Amino acid sequence: MIKLRLPNSYFEGHEDTITLVWRRTLVADFSKREIERAIRRKFRVSVEVNVEDGYLVINTDNEDIERFIAFYIQNNLGGLLKNRYTKRKVIYIHEGMGVPLLGYNAFGLIDRGTNLIQVRGSTGCNMRCIFCSVDEGPYSRTRKLDFVVDIDYLLKWFDWVAKEKGKGLEAHLDAQGEPLLYPFIVELVQALREHPHVSVISMQSNGVLLNDKLVEELAEAGLDRVNLSIHSLDPEKAKMLMGIKDYDLNHVLEMAEALVNAGIDVLIAPVIMFGVNDDEAEAFIEFARRIGAGKRWPALGFQNYIPYKFGRNPVIAKPVPFKEFYRWLRELEEKTGMKPLILKPHHFGMYPRPFIPLAFKRGEVVKAEVILPGRIEGEMIAKARNRLIQVINSNAKVGDRIKVKIVRTRHGIYVGTPV
Template sequence: MRIELPNSYFEEVDNSIRLIWRNTLHADFEKALLEKAIRRKFKVKPEIHVEDGYLVVNTENEDIEKFIAFFIQSHLGEFLKSRYTRRKVVYIHEGMEVPLLGYNGFGLIDRGTNLIQIRGSTGCNVSCIFCSVDEGPYSRTRLLDYVVDIDYLLKWFDEVARFKGKGLEAHLDGQGEPLLYPFIVELVQGLRENPNVSVISMQSNGILLNDKLVEELAEAGLDRVNLSIHSLDPEKAKMLMGMKDYDLNHVLEMAEALVNAGIDVLLAPVIIFGINDNEAETFIEFARKIGAGKRWPALGFQNYVPYKFGRHPTVKFLSFKEFYTWLRNLEEKTGMRPLVLRPEHFGMHRRRFIPLQFHIGEVVKVKVILPGRIKGEMLGTARNRLIEIINTNAKVGEEIKVKIVRTRHGIYVGTPV
C-alpha cells in the first residue's frame, strides 16, 4: 500500500520516516513508533519504507492507511520543525485562543497608517551577517519558531481591516523570510478577496522563489516584492548572506521573472559602507535593466544599523544625516529618483490607530500561554492581546503579574512584578 498525505511527501532519514509538509516544514516519526502503533491496533507485523515520496506499508488493509494518516496528523504538532532553521515549530490555530495583536514575532502590526504588517511565521533560510534579530540557521539566540494557521490569520486580519477602513496595504514581512510561511499563496489569495485591501506587498530574499511560485503569486494578486539583494558580486553576496550556497544568479533571474509576471520589484539592499556602497550604481543599472519600479520606487537603499539583539559586523556606521546626503548625491549623479524615500511614494498615510489596551507602568495580571523565542522570554495574554514577558522564569499555564514597559505601535512588553 502506498500512502500519501495532502501537500506532503515522505523521506527516509536514518531510522525515521520524515514527512515534508508544504515544503517548508517537516516532522520525523521513528519507524519503530509507527510500526508499534500499527501492531497494537491491528495485531499484524508491518514493514514500512519510503518509495518515490510515498509511505509504503506491506498491507492492503485500507483501515491501516486511514489509521496511519490519522496517527501522523494527530502527532504532527509534537514533532513539527522548520526545514530551514531546524528549530521546533509551534503551530498556532484558533483553538489555542492566541491573540494576533501585541507581539512583533507573528500576527499583525498596526503602526498608525494604512499599512498593516502581516507575519504568518518566524524563521529565515539565511543568516545575514548584519541581521537585526539574529535570525537564520546559524542563530545563537532564537530557540523556536511559530507558524500561524491561515484561516486564523485571515480572520484576525479581517477584523483589523474593518476597523482601519478601505485602501489598505497588506504587507507580508516578519522576523525572517516570509516565503517560509507554508500558506503564502493562500494568504495572498485571501487578502486579495478582502474589500479593504488595495495593495499586497511582500519582503523576500528571493531564494525560495521559482517560476511556478512566481506565477502562483501573480495569479493570487501580489502587487510588489521588496527584494533583499545586498551585492551583485556572487562571492560578496554569499558573505553578506552568511550562506556559502547562496545562488545570486537564481535570485537575479527571479527578480526578472517577477517583473515579467506583472509583480513590481523594489530592490532593497542594506548598505554597509566599506563593503557594498561602491555597488550602488550597479544596483541602479540592474533595476533599470529588468524594469523594476513601474508603480513604486525601484530602489530602497537601507542604512545598516546595529541592534541590541542582532549581529554586529565590525564595519563603519554612517549617521542617517550622512546616509541621506549620500543618497541625494547618488540621485544627482545617476538621475534615478526617488532614492530618498518617503511614505507618500508608497501611498502611505496616517490612519486611526487600534486603541492601546495597556499603558506604560501599568501592572497587569497575565496568563502565560506560549514559550518565547529567546532565553528568559515567554508570551502571555490579557485583554485579548499578546504580551512579551522578558526576564522571566514563568511556565506555560501560570498566571503572573507584569509591569508594562513598552506599548509603542501596540507591541507590548512586560517584566515580572
C-alpha cells in the same frame, strides 16, 4: 502494497527516520521503528515501512492500516513539527488556542498608525545574513523556537483590524525572517486580494525560495510588489553577506526578472554597509533599470546598516549616521538620475491613520496569563485584554498567572516585566 501520501506533503526516507515535508517549509521526523510498532500493537501483524518517490510504502493490502497510519501521522504531527530551514520546533497557532494576534512583534498583525498593516504569519529564515537585526536563520545563537499561524485564524484577525482601520489598506507580508517560509503564502495573498478593504498587497523576501511556478502562483493570486533583499551583485560577496555558502545569486537575479515579467513590481532593497558594498550602488541601479523594476513604486530602497542589541553586528560593518547616509543618497540621485532614492511614505501611498486603541498604558500593572514560551531566553508570552504581551526577564511557566508591569506600548507592541 499500500502507497500513502498526505495532502500538500511528501515523505523522505532516512536510515531510521521518515520525514514528512508539509507545504514546503515544515517537517516532522517520525521513527520508522515506532510506526511499525504502532501497527503491530494495533493489528497484531508485522509490516515494513519505507519511502519511495515521496510516498510512504507499507507491505500490506489492509486498507484499515492505511487509515490508521494516516491518523497516526496527523495526530502526532503537532508535537513533532519543525521549521525545515532553522530546524527549530514550531508551535502552530490556531483559533482553539485563544492566542490574540495583536501585541507581539514576531507573529500576527502590527499597526503602526498608517494605512499599512504588517501581516506576519510565521517566524524563521532560510538565510543567515551577517547583519541580521534579530539574529534569525539557521544556527541562530538566540532564537530557540518558531511559530506558524493558521491561515483562517490570521485572516479572522486581519478582517477585524481592517474594519477598524478602514478601506484602502496595504497588506504588507513580512516577518522576522523570510515570509515565503509561511506555508500558506499563496492562499494568504489570494484571500487578501479578495478583501474589500485591501488595495495593495506587498511582500518582503530574499527571493531564494522563489521559482517559476511560485512566481506564477503569486501573480495569479494578486501580489502587487516584492521588496527583494539583494545585498551584492558579486556572487562571492553575496554569499558572505547572506551567511550561506550555497547562496545562488544568479537564481535570485533571475527570479527578480521573473517577478517583473509576471506583472509583480519589484523594489531592490540592499542593506548598505559602507566599506563593504556601497561601491555597488550604481550597479544596483543599473540592474533595476535593466529588469524594469519600479513601475508603480520606487525601484530601489537602499537601507542603512544599523547595529541592534539582539542582532548580528559584524566587525566589518561601519555604522554611518543617517545624515551622512542621506547625503550619499542625494549624490547618487544626482549622478545617476535615479529618483527617488530618499524614500518617503507618500512614495508608497502610505499616510497616517488612527491607531487601533491601545489596550495598556506604559507603567500600568496588569494581571496576565502566560500562554506561550518566548523565542529567546528569559522571554515568555502572556495575554490580557485580548492582546499579547512579551514578558522579559521572566522565569514563569505556561499556565502561570502573573502580574506584569507594562514598559513599552509603541505601535501596539507590548513589553512587560514581572512584578
